[in-house]
Amino acid sequence: MPISSGLNNEKIRVGIVLPEDNIHEITLSWASGVDIKTDVAGLQKSNECSLQIASNQIRIITETHEYLVPSLKLSCQDDVEKLSTAFGIHVDPVIAGRGFHWEKRIEVDLPGELRISNENGHFKLINTLDVEAYVACVATSEMGSEAPADLLAAQTVVARCWSLAMVEAKHLAEGYDVCNDDCCQRYQGTSFLTPHSLKAAIDTRSEVLVYENKVIDARYSKNCGGMVEAYDTVWEGGEVPYLIPLWDAPEQKPGFAVENFAEHFDYHAAYCSSRRFENVNLAGMLGKVDVSGSYYRWEQQMNKDDLLSNLKKYTGLAWKQIDDIEIMERGPSSRIKYLFLKGIDQNGESVRQMVKSEYGIRQMFSDSFLYSSAFVIKNAATLKDDDHVILQGLGWGHGVGLCQMGALGMALDNITYRDILRHYYPGTTFTTLK
Ligand SMILES: [Zn+2]
Numbered sequence: 001m002p003i004s005s006g007l008n009n010e011k012i013r014v015g016i017v018l019p020e021d022n023i024h025e026i027t028l029s030w031a032s033g034v035d036i037k038t039d040v041a042g043l044q045k046s047n048e049c050s051l052q053i054a055s056n057q058i059r060i061i062t063e064t065h066e067y068l069v070p071s072l073k074l075s076c077q078d079d080v081e082k083l084s085t086a087f088g089i090h091v092d093p094v095i096a097g098r099g100f101h102w103e104k105r106i107e108v109d110l111p112g113e114l115r116i117s118n119e120n121g122h123f124k125l126i127n128t129l130d131v132e133a134y135v136a137c138v139a140t141s142e143m144g145s146e147a148p149a150d151l152l153a154a155q156t157v158v159a160r161c162w163s164l165a166m167v168e169a170k171h172l173a174e175g176y177d178v179c180n181d182d183c184c185q186r187y188q189g190t191s192f193l194t195p196h197s198l199k200a201a202i203d204t205r206s207e208v209l210v211y212e213n214k215v216i217d218a219r220y221s222k223n224c225g226g227m228v229e230a231y232d233t234v235w236e237g238g239e240v241p242y243l244i245p246l247w248d249a250p251e252q253k254p255g256f257a258v259e260n261f262a263e264h265f266d267y268h269a270a271y272c273s274s275r276r277f278e279n280v281n282l283a284g285m286l287g288k289v290d291v292s293g294s295y296y297r298w299e300q301q302m303n304k305d306d307l308l309s310n311l312k313k314y315t316g317l318a319w320k321q322i323d324d325i326e327i328m329e330r331g332p333s334s335r336i337k338y339l340f341l342k343g344i345d346q347n348g349e350s351v352r353q354m355v356k357s358e359y360g361i362r363q364m365f366s367d368s369f370l371y372s373s374a375f376v377i378k379n380a381a382t383l384k385d386d387d388h389v390i391l392q393g394l395g396w397g398h399g400v401g402l403c404q405m406g407a408l409g410m411a412l413d414n415i416t417y418r419d420i421l422r423h424y425y426p427g428t429t430f431t432t433l434k
């Protein structure tokens, strides 16, 4: 039986510059050895051009020419076997960390085709490229240059499955398959591509995990906190048979982390425990824009005033005070499904408000997106009188599927990428497409 996937094409369309980025000037450049094809006659003879928004057109300025066009297309080759670091069309600027506190402007190098248009006075740039080239670039953007080979191979297969399964398909209405950011998968073209990640992509070429003849929806997050979370704790749509709770450790034991949070807080048998990385250069092995610190176990403090302003921001409710936080239900890894804020409104009435979903909870309890929704309120007993709330938590991200730090722990233990993937996606099998 043929393997089915959501992306019915060998090419993937990635949104790079989006209208909401408010970018009105872009510089494109390319090395003289790069064979450029373009629909703007003569443009390929330059090595650099600057693009500006000019009412409903785009002005292209090179050293010798000026063009006015409604849109433009440029392309170079995107065969994964021929890629190298910084190969392609250099684009400056591009937004990374869109909407997060680490949002910044970066420059990227893109293989394949670039389509640039003027969307109501803002630039839109879509990069269409071979899926194999895309996953090689994604694995690098998600990982550091010193990542072990089996970690890179695992991340590459996961990125390929996630891309082909196209379950989330968040951007189809906007004319592309995925965006370039953490909303989908972080993609920065070939800018940081290393020979190691390229090798991982070529060595695992077309290899995917399948379940019942379908490419799997390979979710992953940074650090599960010791137990991998169940799909249905975080997302709607019921259970997914291969995204189930499991101990992120060499030995499975009975029960779930949620059954005893205090005991689980001291659990260090996990592959992703911070204790495994005490003498490891984590920054070199994991992604680049991530904030440093401890993610396996953490503590954060938030002023109740800030919590009140988040409550206003996300629900429209203007309260006078917050007296209590009642946690109602958790998933197996301890991630909270929903909770109630309790307090006093402007009329002096006692009120309560539900905060639900892993995303909604992380947004509410931080100015910069909380590491995870797996936490306890450390000062619960005195919260009514305190001016702040202390969150004691574990893990970074939703915790479902592959745990990137756990996969690093496994790779450092010389476990192969296939065994790493078998651990995180139980019941799935490997196959090679085409
Ligand atoms: Zn996205």
Ligand SMILES: [Zn+2]
Pocket: 223, 224, 225, 226, 227, 228, 248, 270, 271, 272, 403, 405, 406
């Ligand atoms: Zn883990």
